[in-house]
Amino acid sequence: MVxxxxxxxxxxxxRIDRLINMAAEKASSRPDLSRRYISMALTIxxxxxxxxxxxxKxxxxxxxxxxxxxxxxxxxxVRQHRSPHISVCCLVCGHVKRYPLRRSG
Ligand SMILES: [Zn+2]
Structure with missing residues (x-):
């Protein structure tokens, strides 16, 4: 319905906001639950x-x-290779995310 x-x-x-907050709370005590909350947020x-x-994100x-x-x-x-960026490596699956560092302002 429109x-x-x-x-x-x-x-x-x-709901997404609450799920991500819950995932943050359980991140170290219950990583399994935390993952579940994130995947629910992604599904929604x-x-x-x-x-x-x-x-x-x-x-x-x-x-x-x-x-x-x-x-x-x-x-x-923080890496200086090519253009400066922050690299975040997931230690569970090895996935790497990169965020460019831009001069602000
Ligand atoms: Zn991962």
Whole structure:
């Protein structure tokens, strides 16, 4: 239903937010539950076409849905190779994400 689309997306947004917060809380004590919350958030996001905000997207590995804790489940490095960037390596599946460092302002 077209009229309810925005309402559905509103609820979806709230659920995604809550799931990611829950995943953050359980990240070190219950990594299995944490992964489950992330994959639920991703499913909701796909079904309702609600995008996960960039700030939250960086928190987990999109390949294996592990919550990325620097020093524990992720290795974070600043690299100067080519253009300066931050590389975040998931220690569970080895997936690497790179974020370019842009001069702000
Ligand atoms: Zn991973």
């Amino acid at each position: 009229r309810n689309a925005s309402l559905v997306q509103d609820i979806a947004r709230q 996001s796909r079904r309702t076409r609600v995008r996960i905000p960039r700030s939250q 960086r928190l987990f590995c999109k390949k294996c849905t592990t919550f990325l804790l620097p020093g524990k489940t992720a290795r974070v490095r």
